[in-house]
Amino acid sequence: MHIAVMIKQVPDSTEVKINLETGTLIRAGVPSILNPYDHFALEAALELKKKHDFKVTVISMGPPQAKSVVQLALALGADEGVLLSDMAFAGSDTWATSYALAKGIKKIGKVDIIFSGMQAIDGDTAQTGPGVAQQLGIPQITFCEHVDVDGRRVLARKQIDGGHELQEARPPVLLTMIMGKDYAPKHPSFLAVSGSLKKPFHVWSAADIGAEPQYLGLKGSPTQVNKIYPPPQREKAAMFSGSGQESVEKILEIMKREHFTE
């Protein structure tokens, strides 16, 4: 079988800083990493490769520097890497990104299983994986904790509220992966990094994958971001200790002072 893993480069910070004047993210000084959900999805795919001798191709979309996450995936064991990089992709929302990734995957050739992280830690939309399944017209299983393959059966353990569900699919299928809280991403050895330079790596433009310009970038995106702003910080709560009677009296005093009561 042939597995494709969709990966994304994200800023290494869950604490996103926003420039209040321009409404854009401040990325300067924040190092970039492989989105941890994608890292987990990649490791799940590589485990299947090890067990069943599958081929694994990774695909990412981003500026030229996003090559580093593709090379990281190659160093971790993926066989081939693809980076969709073109100014035409800039500003794409999840719909346009799904469209481009689906086109890229079609160009890769016959793919049986597509993995992606449940979401990226920068945008948190969790839309791109399902969007690609929709674009390709194939089934999807989202929020998977674990995946195995038995012959032509893809077996996924999916997380649901209060437990999990076992689902089965026939390829081609798209799976989005969630990860446990204590997940520690694997990192490659020096030799593996050095070896990754010898693996096939392709940079494809919009024209290379036959993507129509009107479906790409800002103008191809149905979602237009109006404004980004940090939610207002909550004011600090006042805490009282002592007996119930004393605390209630203190609270009443404040309510009176703030004109909540007469």
Next chain:
Amino acid sequence: MASMDTISRNLMLDSLKEYAKRRIPYDLLRELDEKNEFPAEILKEMYQHDVLGLHLLMVPAEYGGVSGGTFDIYRVCELLARIDLGIATGVFATFLGTDPLNVGGTEEQKEKWLRRIASENLLVAYGATEADAGSDLVNLRTRAEHVVKNGKIVGYNVTGNKQWISNGGVADLYTILALAPGGPSWFLVERNMEGFSPNKHEDKHGIRLSNTAGLSLDNVYVPAENLIGMEEGKGLLQAQAVFGYTRVMVAAFGLGAGEEALEQAIRYSQQRIQGGGPLSDKQGYTHKLLVPNYVRMEGARSYIEYTSQRLDSGEHGLQTEGAIAKYGASEWGNKAADDAIQALGGYGYTKDFPVEKIKRDIKICCIYEGTSEVLEMTIYRGRWQEHLKSRGRYYLDMADRLDQVHAEEPKAGAHAAALALRALGAVLEECRVQKLTRHQHVTFKLGKLICAAETAAIFSTAAAAKKYSETVRFDREGWQAMARVFAREAALNTALEGLALVQGAAETPGNLADAVNIEAVQAEQKGMIADMDLVAAKLKQTFKAK
């Protein structure tokens, strides 16, 4: 060897960083430091090919390594020093021990030994130093006598004692410098050879995670094929050939450990409230303990990168440059770590905070691979020759180039750097005219002034460049302010100290005050406080409290 691409290098650095985060927490370092214990398991694990394979950086790809260049090795050394300078020294000793082979080994020797070091993860030690032969290797006492069979030299009997050998007690393979009949030569000695025994592990002030021991060689029989290069008498040349490069590694140690200590102090200063506000907002604190130190470390970084890139582009030797890089980074790093303790006050003086250990550890950088004083002499000797050869134009020409830089980018401190270089040129010339270099003190002090003025020139040039190195963590405004602060300090020190030096040694007073352009140097100090304010703000922004 040329360095690798930025992405590969950064992936390797990330892997090392993640490994250290997972496996080498501060509590463990503190415990090992207290017990004076070498973490053999950690070193072995870091050498495992599927974990990191750290030692492969030194081995060319054709022998199973990854062919790291000087820039790659500088970056890894810097990061290792940020983790622990003792562990860094253990790794460095393998690098250093491998060097005579890399430089002087025959093709067969490289094929055999480099491949073994790579594939068997051998810990290597470099055995040059003896009780009476440190930087001065001509006093070498360890002997290698011919063993002749049927009229043919089949091997050597090596006898002598080595001292202060990093990895001395734990290495698998040793490169030993000994005096053969044909002159000093390097020999490959394996741990299990008869007559070879390491002495006790030293109880040191710092880098206590690094094993340091003496070696006893009592008539150790070494086969002739273990003579590096298969030719006697090449040992000192082989040792010197790599000084430029090995000193860049120690420079990277000073840089990494020094910056790490400062970054911890910068983070601390934002949380510690004194007199109604955080320490990070108080000039009396930041402009004394943090800003000048960080600026000097970034100056050292730019000089290390300048030297690394020249070595990577195929230049050989660069002994003076290696000496400048190491002298600056280790002296300034040592001072930075000292001030980091001061910046943390009582906390900094306890072992609960890593700056205390960093301060003890970093001192070694001023001692090994050439003490600071030996380097002052080396720097002076190298540049004095240039000054004489160029008839006094060496620094004046360099200053002219800095004027060019200033014309294109006036914000990078290039004007102040040019003032420093011209003052230096004038001081050197006055020393020549008045024959002042007969005083050893003068020569060593000149070494110090040369280091600061040249670093200012390189820092300003780097800060004026359109594109910055991948290692710069500040925006253009911040890094240029740092270069200005550095260059002003260098100009002032060169002029004032140079003047004092000449006046202290000369019999007839010259008009050096005019020659060093003291008025211009003083006028150049305008804007210093505003720049230091800016640097303090950038440091706070870059190294936020956790």
